[in-house]
Amino acid sequence: MNIRCKNLGGYLAKIDSRDEDNFLSSFAYHAGGHGPFLTGITDLGSEGRFYNYHDNTPAKYLSWRWFQPDNWWNEDCVEIWSHGLNDVNCGTYGRYICEVPK
DSSP states (O other), rough: OOOOHHHTTTTEEEOOHHHHHHHHHHHHHHHTTTOOEEEEOOOOOOOTEETTTTTEOOOOOOBBBBTTOOTTSSOOEEEEEEEEEEOOTTTSOBBBBOOOOO
């Protein structure tokens, strides 16, 4: 999904736990205006069933913002803000968070 993450040996971030969600939410807050940043979570091809694009595993931890996900205008990707996740159109994105394995 993101060639820059791949070039770093990684992929768009997964969120597997509350601790990881808190860490990424804090990053979004401190990195610029509360977010948003694209993650590697999507429901492409399986509306409403969110999974990690990198390895096709089910998304383990989803802390949605109020009234989300709403699939407004066919939103199949997930962005993180300092106060939760939001579904977003996959084709209109700039900032993202990479996860690089140790």
